[in-house]
Amino acid sequence: MASVTCRVQYLEDSDPFICTNFPEPRRPPTVSLEEDQPLSEQISGIHKLLGAPLKLEDCALQVSPSGTYLDLDSSLAEQRDELDAFYQDLAKGRKPILVLRTQLSVRVHLILERLYNSKGPELRRCLFSLKQLFQDDKDLVPEFVASEGLACFIKVGAEADHNYQNYILRGKAPPPDTWLRPPTRGSDSWLKIQTFFMPNPIYRFN
Numbered sequence: 642m643a644s645v646t647c648r649v650q651y652l653e654d655s656d657p658f659i660c661t662n663f664p665e666p667r668r669p670p671t672v673s674l675e676e677d678q679p680l681s682e683q684i685s686g687i688h689k690l691l692g693a694p695l696k697l698e699d700c701a702l703q704v705s706p707s708g709t710y711l712d713l714d715s716s717l718a719e720q721r722d723e724l725d726a727f728y729q730d731l732a733k734g735r736k737p738i739l740v741l742r743t744q745l746s747v748r749v750h751l752i753l754e755r756l757y758n759s760k761g762p763e764l765r766r767c768l769f770s771l772k773q774l775f776q777d778d779k780d781l782v783p784e785f786v787a788s789e790g791l792a793c794f795i796k797v798g799a800e801a802d803h804n805y806q807n808y809i810l811r812g813k814a815p816p817p818d819t820w821l822r823p824p825t826r827g828s829d830s831w832l833k834i835q836t837f838f839m840p841n842p843i844y845r846f847n
Contacts, residue, residue, distance in 0.1 A: 649670060753790060
């Protein structure tokens with residue numbers, strides 16, 4: 642059975658609103674992964690090696706710096722067609738980096754929970770932070786939309802002070818290709834999120 646050698650780090654993002662985006666440790670250790678074995682059977686070894694302060698059952702693996710999330714139910718070999726840069730690094734004798742972090746669905750659930758349960762200045766800080774969260778992880782956008790994130794915006798906007806509504810709508814959003822990978826550029830998810838971050842009075846909640 643063939644194996645590949647990678648470097649591994651973890652990102653402490655169990656609270657999405659205070660994530661530093663600086664993976665640890667700064668000098669990542671190496672780990673050998675079996676190409677034909679599902680990653681779900683190997684991730685516990687990575688978690689233990691790193692001593693990561695994350696719940697194992699909530700963890701995902703992300704390729705750095707591309708940001709691609711690996712399918713834990715599949716092996717690396719089964720995902721090879723989607724991991725060109727990863728395998729190019731291996732072919733050049735490099736050790737690609739995998740980042741252990743919290744699953745998208747878990748982070749979105751925490752974001753929605755915080756928005757629904759926050760009021761006053763805390764809600765304002767959360768709303769103001771959302772654009773940066775979406776920019777930091779392009780895959781967070783479609784996951785947020787799929788998890789009824791837009792309904793959350795509407796509810797929060799309807800119940801919040803008028804001044805806080807501006808935090809949902811303020812600022813010009815970045816180009817779509819900085820948020821989503823090319824295959825999903827201009828997608829319905831992007832357009833929906835963009836709607837809530839463009840300063841257009843027609844979308845204000847009255």
